[in-house]
Amino acid sequence: MKRLAVSSALAPALLSALLLAVLVGVWHLATLPSGGAAAPLTPEQLEYLELMGKAPGDGGGARSGFPTPAEMGRTIVQHLSQPFYDNGPNDKGIGLQLLYSLGRVGLGYLIAACVAIPLGFVIGMSPLVYRVLDPFIQVLKPISPLAWMPLALYTIKDSSVSGIFVIFICSVWPMLINTAFGVSTVRRDWLNVARTLEVKPLRRAFEVILPAAAPTILTGMRISMGIAWLVIVAAEMLVGGTGIGYFVWNEWNNLSLTNVIFAILVIGVVGMLLDLMFARLQKAVSYVE
Numbered sequence: 001m002k003r004l005a006v007s008s009a010l011a012p013a014l015l016s017a018l019l020l021a022v023l024v025g026v027w028h029l030a031t032l033p034s035g036g037a038a039a040p041l042t043p044e045q046l047e048y049l050e051l052m053g054k055a056p057g058d059g060g061g062a063r064s065g066f067p068t069p070a071e072m073g074r075t076i077v078q079h080l081s082q083p084f085y086d087n088g089p090n091d092k093g094i095g096l097q098l099l100y101s102l103g104r105v106g107l108g109y110l111i112a113a114c115v116a117i118p119l120g121f122v123i124g125m126s127p128l129v130y131r132v133l134d135p136f137i138q139v140l141k142p143i144s145p146l147a148w149m150p151l152a153l154y155t156i157k158d159s160s161v162s163g164i165f166v167i168f169i170c171s172v173w174p175m176l177i178n179t180a181f182g183v184s185t186v187r188r189d190w191l192n193v194a195r196t197l198e199v200k201p202l203r204r205a206f207e208v209i210l211p212a213a214a215p216t217i218l219t220g221m222r223i224s225m226g227i228a229w230l231v232i233v234a235a236e237m238l239v240g241g242t243g244i245g246y247f248v249w250n251e252w253n254n255l256s257l258t259n260v261i262f263a264i265l266v267i268g269v270v271g272m273l274l275d276l277m278f279a280r281l282q283k284a285v286s287y288v289e
Contacts, residue, residue, distance in 0.1 A: 024069050031068040041055035069259040075258040076265075086239040091248055092242065094266060100242040102270075104160065105228050108167025112224065117217065118170045120179025121205065124213075130180065137176065145170035145231045151240055159239035163232065170231045171224040178220025182213030229271045244270075 044242070085097030123130045145166045147153050152162035194204045236245025244267055249257035 012036055028069050031066050054069075067261065071258055072261060075262050079259075079262060089241075092247075094244075094247065094263070097242060097244045097247045098266065098270065101232050101236065101244045104236075104243065105167055105225075105232050107281040109171050109225060109228050111164075111167045112171035113175060113221065115168075116175035116220075117179050120176045120217075121183050123176070123180040123210070125205075125209075130184075132255075137173070141173045146234055146238070149235060153239070161234045163239055163243075166235045167228045167232055169223025172229045174223040174227065175217070175220040178223070179213065179217050180186045182216030182220075183209055185216075186212045211285075215282060218278065218282040218285055222275065222282060225274050225278055226271065229267075229274060235265060 049174065079094045083093045085091075086096060087095040123133060129234075148169050149162060149166055152165045155167065156162050190208055190212060191204070194208050199208070232243065233245035236243035236280065237249045240246050242251070244263060248260055248263045252261065
């Protein structure tokens with residue numbers, strides 16, 4: 001039985017590794033130089049290739065400007081070998097750029113949690129408050145977070161703080177709605193027992209309602225984190241300065257596709273790790289009735 005469990009656990013990992021190898025192989029074949037003789041290049045084309053870092057090779061074969069897996073490997077090693085260097089405003093290591101982005105996400109997310117979770121408790125416990133606030137929530141919830149950016153820049157007049165505000169506004173709604181839903185769906189039997197035992201409201205909120213609603217609250221927090229990490233990349237592309245989003249945009253302006261693809265991979269890996277962290281927390285607070 002133990003050997004069967006180990007083999008069933010290894011099978012998905014092996015299949016994922018096989019799929020990755022196939023994708024890298026297709027990528028390698030797609031970026032191979034063509035066998036035919038290449039047409040002579042104009043001076044403008046030569047200058048463009050040099051700007052792209054793709055000077056024509058000696059083999060005479062034409063190839064696409066898309067980087068090969070080998071080039072990507074060299075780029076990954078180069079960035080990971082010195083992730084925290086700082087050579088000026090437009091030349092910072094990928095580690096520093098990630099720290100800027102994670103700092104903005106963490107601060108905006110923390111402010112959103114401090115607002116959304118207590119307010120969600122009030123909404124979930126009071127039908128009157130729910131009816132009063134629900135129209136405002138339904139109007140504000142569908143607005144794209146980036147639509148708030150011009151207003152934030154005009155009023156706050158600071159690009160970094162505006163980015164934090166955008167993270168706050170996109171994170172608050174999933175947490176607020178899930179908290180209110182979790183609190184409102186706590187089993188009435190448990191609340192009735194607490195009233196019978198004359199448990200005070202504050203103690204009832206922390207010892208009865210919060211543990212029962214915790215899985216739903218963590219679901220909202222997990223969704224909010226995914227949205228926040230997605231939005232910060234787009235926000236940093238707009239406001240510039242620092243961050244992983246700015247790194248992507250700056251490398252695109254530098255015509256460096258290898259760095260752009262590397263940054264995309266980093267964004268995906270960090271997003272996956274953040275989601276796994278919240279999945280573990282959600283599993284830790286879940287219970288079986």
